[in-house]
Amino acid sequence: MKNSMKILIMVLVLLAIPIVILAQTEEPKEKVITINAQQFSYTPGTVEVNRGDRVTIRLISTDVHHGLYIDGYEVSTDARPGQDGSLTFVANNTGKFVMRCSVTCGPFHPYMIGYLKVKPDYRLFGSIWLAVGIFIGSILLVIRRQKP
Amino acid sequence: MEKKQLMEIIAGILVLLATVGTIGAALLYDEHLWGGLRTIELTAQAPERGNWNIQEIHLVRGEPVRIKIRNIDTVSHGFAIPELGISLNGTGEIKPGNVGVIEFTPDKTGDFLFTCTTWCSTQHMQMTGRIIISEK
Amino acid sequence: MTEKILGLIPVDWRFELTSLPYVRKIIKSRWMPFLPIVLNLSVFTIILMAGFVGGVSAGNYNFGIMFVWIVWWLLLMMVMVPFFSRIWCMICPLPAFGEWLQRLGFMKVRNKLFGLNKKWPKALKNMWLVNFLFLGTTYTTGFLTTRPIATFILLMSIIIGSIVLMAVFEKRNFCKYIGCPVGGFLGLYSNMAVTEIRAKDPQICKDHKHKDCVIGNEKGHACPWMILPFDIGRNTYCGMCLECFKTCPYDNMAINLRPPATDLLVDKNRGLDEAWKAFIMLGIAIFFFLIMQGNMGFLKDWANAKTTEGYLTFVVLHSIFNLLLIPGVFFVFVYASRTLGNKEIPLKKLFTNFSYTLVPMGLIAWIAFSFGILFPNSSYVLHVISDPFAWGWDLFGTAHFPWTPFLTGVMPYFQIGTLLFGLVLSLDIGFKISKQTFQKRDEAVRGFIPIAAFLTAVTIFLIWLFTG
Ligand code: SF4
Ligand SMILES: [Cu+2]
Ligand SMILES: [Cu+2]
Numbered sequence: 001m002k003n004s005m006k007i008l009i010m011v012l013v014l015l016a017i018p019i020v021i022l023a024q025t026e027e028p029k030e031k032v033i034t035i036n037a038q039q040f041s042y043t044p045g046t047v048e049v050n051r052g053d054r055v056t057i058r059l060i061s062t063d064v065h066h067g068l069y070i071d072g073y074e075v076s077t078d079a080r081p082g083q084d085g086s087l088t089f090v091a092n093n094t095g096k097f098v099m100r101c102s103v104t105c106g107p108f109h110p111y112m113i114g115y116l117k118v119k120p121d122y123r124l125f126g127s128i129w130l131a132v133g134i135f136i137g138s139i140l141l142v143i144r145r146q147k148p
Numbered sequence: 149m150e151k152k153q154l155m156e157i158i159a160g161i162l163v164l165l166a167t168v169g170t171i172g173a174a175l176l177y178d179e180h181l182w183g184g185l186r187t188i189e190l191t192a193q194a195p196e197r198g199n200w201n202i203q204e205i206h207l208v209r210g211e212p213v214r215i216k217i218r219n220i221d222t223v224s225h226g227f228a229i230p231e232l233g234i235s236l237n238g239t240g241e242i243k244p245g246n247v248g249v250i251e252f253t254p255d256k257t258g259d260f261l262f263t264c265t266t267w268c269s270t271q272h273m274q275m276t277g278r279i280i281i282s283e284k
Numbered sequence: 285m286t287e288k289i290l291g292l293i294p295v296d297w298r299f300e301l302t303s304l305p306y307v308r309k310i311i312k313s314r315w316m317p318f319l320p321i322v323l324n325l326s327v328f329t330i331i332l333m334a335g336f337v338g339g340v341s342a343g344n345y346n347f348g349i350m351f352v353w354i355v356w357w358l359l360l361m362m363v364m365v366p367f368f369s370r371i372w373c374m375i376c377p378l379p380a381f382g383e384w385l386q387r388l389g390f391m392k393v394r395n396k397l398f399g400l401n402k403k404w405p406k407a408l409k410n411m412w413l414v415n416f417l418f419l420g421t422t423y424t425t426g427f428l429t430t431r432p433i434a435t436f437i438l439l440m441s442i443i444i445g446s447i448v449l450m451a452v453f454e455k456r457n458f459c460k461y462i463g464c465p466v467g468g469f470l471g472l473y474s475n476m477a478v479t480e481i482r483a484k485d486p487q488i489c490k491d492h493k494h495k496d497c498v499i500g501n502e503k504g505h506a507c508p509w510m511i512l513p514f515d516i517g518r519n520t521y522c523g524m525c526l527e528c529f530k531t532c533p534y535d536n537m538a539i540n541l542r543p544p545a546t547d548l549l550v551d552k553n554r555g556l557d558e559a560w561k562a563f564i565m566l567g568i569a570i571f572f573f574l575i576m577q578g579n580m581g582f583l584k585d586w587a588n589a590k591t592t593e594g595y596l597t598f599v600v601l602h603s604i605f606n607l608l609l610i611p612g613v614f615f616v617f618v619y620a621s622r623t624l625g626n627k628e629i630p631l632k633k634l635f636t637n638f639s640y641t642l643v644p645m646g647l648i649a650w651i652a653f654s655f656g657i658l659f660p661n662s663s664y665v666l667h668v669i670s671d672p673f674a675w676g677w678d679l680f681g682t683a684h685f686p687w688t689p690f691l692t693g694v695m696p697y698f699q700i701g702t703l704l705f706g707l708v709l710s711l712d713i714g715f716k717i718s719k720q721t722f723q724k725r726d727e728a729v730r731g732f733i734p735i736a737a738f739l740t741a742v743t744i745f746l747i748w749l750f751t752g
Contacts, residue, residue: 040588041581064223065267071660071692080267095696096752098577100660102687104244106222107430108588110344110661111576124752127700128744131707135740138711142729152392159318159390166326171333178675216676220341245338245345245667246683247676 007140012133028052035059035099035114037066037079039106042099042114049091050119059085067102070116076102091116095123185251187214192225192242194269203277205262207254208284217248226265229279232256241266254281290712293543300484301539302529311529311539314391314504317374325377327351332439334672338432344687346432347672350664352439353429358658360466361650366544369477370470373523378442379459382450383508395500401454404461411557413461414468415564419606421465422568423599425575426587456508460521472561473647474519475547475640481524482516484538489514497528497537504530513537518547520558548640548713551720556632559639560611566642566742567606569649573749577656614639617738625722625731637721638735641714645739648706649746652699656750659698660689696751703750707743711736 031053036043037060049055059068059079067078068085072093077085101112191201207213217227219242227248228235234252242248264275286294302308310316335348343349364372384390386397427434442463449458459467483489497513500506504527507513511521513528514536529537574580575587585591586598618635663685670683677683718732719725 038581040584041579043581045579045581064269069689071689071695074689074692093693098656098660098692100689104223104342104344107340107343108426108584109222109342110430111584113577113579115579121752123696123700124748127704127747127751130704131740131743131747134704134707134711135736138708138715138736139733142715142732155314156389156392159322162319162322163325163384163390166322167329170326170329174330174333174673178673178677181675181677218674218676220339220674222340222342243345244342245671245674247671247674249676 007137007144011136011140012130016129028054030054030056032056032058035068037061037068037101037112038063040101040108040112042068042112044114046115046117047099048117048119051091051094053091053118054088055091056086056088059087064105065103066105066112067100068114069100069102071098071100073097073116078103091118094118095121182214182216185212185214187216190215190217190227192217192219192227192264192275193221194223194225195271195274196269197221199275200277205277205279207279207281209254209257209281210284212251212253214249214251217242217250219244219246219248221268223268224266225268225275227262228265229260229262231260232279235265257281257283287549287716289543289545290709295543295546295549297543299541301479301541303538307539308529308535311526314393314530316526317524318391320375321377321380324375325380328377328439330672332436334668334674335432335436335439337673337675338436340431340433341674343430343432344661344664345667345674347668348432348435349429350668352435354657354662355665358654358662360470361647361654362658365470365473366476366647366651367478369474369479369481369519370522370524372470373459373467374525376459378439378464379446379450379456381443382446382448382458383456385447386450386455387505393500393502393504395506397454399451399454402452404453404457408461410461410555411468411472411561414465415557415561417462418465418468419564419568419603422571423602425572426584426589429576430588455506455510456523456525457510459523460509468561469565471520472558472643473565474522475643476545476647477519477547478542478544480516480519480540480542480547481513481522481528482538482540483514484536486514488534488536492534492536496531496533500527501531501533504528506531517552518550520547520553545644545709545713548643549716549720551637554636554640556636559636560607562639562642562646563610563614564606566646566649567602567610569646569653570746570749571602571605573653573656577653577750614642614738617734620734621718621731624733625718625727626724629722634721634731637717638714640717641710641735641739644706644710644713645742648702648709652702652706652746652750655695655698655702659691659695661687663688663690699750700747703743703747707739710739714739 028050031049033047033055035047035057057068059077061079061081063081065078065080067076069076073089075087075089077087079085095118097116097118099114099116101109105112188205193199219225222244224241224243226236226240226242227250234250236242236248236250258281260279262277262279264272268275286296288294302311331348331351334346338346338348360372386399387394388398424434428438445463446458449463458464495514497507507527508525509521509523516522574583586594589595615635618631618638621638622629622631622634664687666682666685670680671677714735715728715732718728718735722728722731
């Protein structure tokens with residue numbers, strides 16, 4: 001049991017190396033992004049920025065009153081036709097964050113969703129490597145137990 | 149009476165209470181909440197989905213009235229009678245599934261326009277109606 | 285050596301909850317589960333009324349929609365099924381009218397049931413019908429979860445359907461095989477539950493020739509779910525109606541606490557119907573995510589039937605994905621497993637057995653999916669409890685509580701955590717099933733590798749889909 005623990009830890013450490021390599025960051029920039037809101041989606045559906053970027057989102061609506069709330073950052077704005085909304089934040093947290101419509105705009109309003117992706121996504125790399133680690137660990141475990 | 153039969157009767161009463169009783173209680177509570185004052189129930193929907201359910205409201209000068217605006221739509225609406233300076237408190241918006249209430253006593257006679265105050269659809273401008281206030 | 289779930293809890297570890305004072309007394313009373321059903325019935329009366337008066341208004345501000353698709357669904361997936369098995373079926377008010385009609389009373393015991401009492405055809409004693417019923421129901425998810433009247437129609441058809449069908453077919457055939465869209469997965473996923481109803485001492489049952497639990501007596505009905513209370517085996521078809529506690533003259537029934545997922549290791553009555561249930565459930569979790577929490581507008585328009593072609597495309601893709609694609613991919617891995625393990629083992633047996641590894645995977649996927657609804661959208665519930673019919677009430681002073689997402693920043697970690705836990709659990713179950721299926725240990729190890737790879741791939745895909 002102790003030995004298999006050791007192996008598991010070693011595997012995980014080995015697997016962590018690529019994450020560190022993958023995780024180089026780019027220079028922070030000033031970014032202005034225009035999002036079009038229309039029942040029941042945003043265009044573009046995914047906004048990608050880098051960590052540290054100062055992001056300004058301009059929200060334009062062409063049909064009814066829509067909103068935009070960003071998970072995790074907890075900032076929001078709203079827009080009516082002819083009356084744009086805007087919000088600014090510094091993308092310090094990495095990962096995928098859901099942007100949700102915050103103004104009831106029709107039956108599918110709760111499903112009106114876009115993604116903000118702040119790179120590099122340590123969380124995703126980390127969890128994938130964990131999953132792979134669990135996989136390899138489990139195989140090693142069952143193989144080792146075979147011959148006591 | 150046998151104990152079993154008694155239990156059966158109690159059970160039956162409970163089932164009645166859970167179904168008919170629940171509905172009845174809801175209706176009674178609603179009556180109790182809104183009774184008294186003359187209440188006009190307006191339902192708001194964007195013009196392409198049915199518009200205001202009543203497009204002509206008749207009132208009498210000097211008689212207090214309550215206008216209850218139920219937004220049964222999927223977008224926000226508002227309500228105002230601009231010429232009488234009447235509008236909703238707060239943001240002036242009624243979210244879907246919400247209810248706005250205005251109580252007032254008309255002090256002028258005439259023919260006035262009431263309208264939705266929120267950009268609710270491309271036909272929002274058609275979302276209007278008339279309030280006709282007459283002498284007693 | 286007995287096996288241990290996750291290497292921690294022995295598979296046969298049990299703690300009898302009904303040994304606690306009062307618990308058995310409560311369970312044996314005829315008021316149980318009648319009282320919870322009646323309470324629940326009044327909640328459903330409000331739900332139905334709200335659905336009816338809500339019409340096609342906004343679902344997110346409707347009591348019916350919120351209580352069925354947020355409160356009930358989340359409770360079901362996150363609490364009831366994993367912790368209490370089919371406890372929902374114990375308190376479900378939907379088939380209650382049908383059952384009261386069969387019994388011509390609410391609490392009295394009547395051994396000759398009213399109605400035609402037809403037997404259910406043998407060929408249909410499986411999950412296929414409910415598989416299609418549930419898949420069919422999900423075609424309308426775009427309406428069910430957004431239009432109050434659609435939820436009203438669904439619930440009313442279940443109630444009316446249950447009255448009619450229960451007048452024709454005996455006992456709970458309605459719940460078991462035909463009428464209830466969710467019954468199938470409640471059954472399959474309840475194999476994961478940490479509670480179970482089982483006979484305490486098999487010897488007592490063996491010596492008791494006149495099986496009161498099967499034929500009923502003056503204290504309680506014959507098992508309405510038509511299983512053998514003395515040999516339940518798996519939670520799948522036990523609706524937890526508690527009749528067997530009442531009929532058993534030896535007090536030999538028990539509710540036990542147990543390690544999770546042990547039913548998946550029961551090598552009896554496994555079948556392709558349940559395998560497909562597992563595929564369909566996993567596929568639906570993915571499709572629901574794309575529709576409800578994805579960023580593709582066109583898919584939403586399809587599910588919302590903006591155009592007929594779009595809607596039909598959705599129906600066709602959704603069906604192919606669930607009925608063919610997922611099983612197809614899984615088949616490839618099972619084939620690899622057989623090639624590596626032992627080619628003598630029938631492919632069908634391998635396929636069926638290994639499909640049960642998708643039960644933990646699927647339930648966990650649903651839990652992770654549910655976090656994505658819980659944190660952002662549960663604040664709507666505060667509004668609807670104060671003003672259930674949108675009549676301008678304010679019962680609890682929360683009618684004007686605005687939509688307030690909470691903990692959305694840490695939500696992905698909850699999702700990743702549960703998914704990884706699900707991977708560990710399904711790998712654990714996977715190897716145990718492998719050992720059961722292949723005779724020799726080294727075959728089992730080799731045969732396990734492709735399955736483990738599949739489970740890991742699914743987990744990574746779900747993590748990427750939900751949080752990346
Ligand atoms: S199977 Fe369905 S209808 Fe029957 S008790 Fe369970 S949830 Fe209710
Ligand atoms: Cu919107
Ligand atoms: Cu309007």
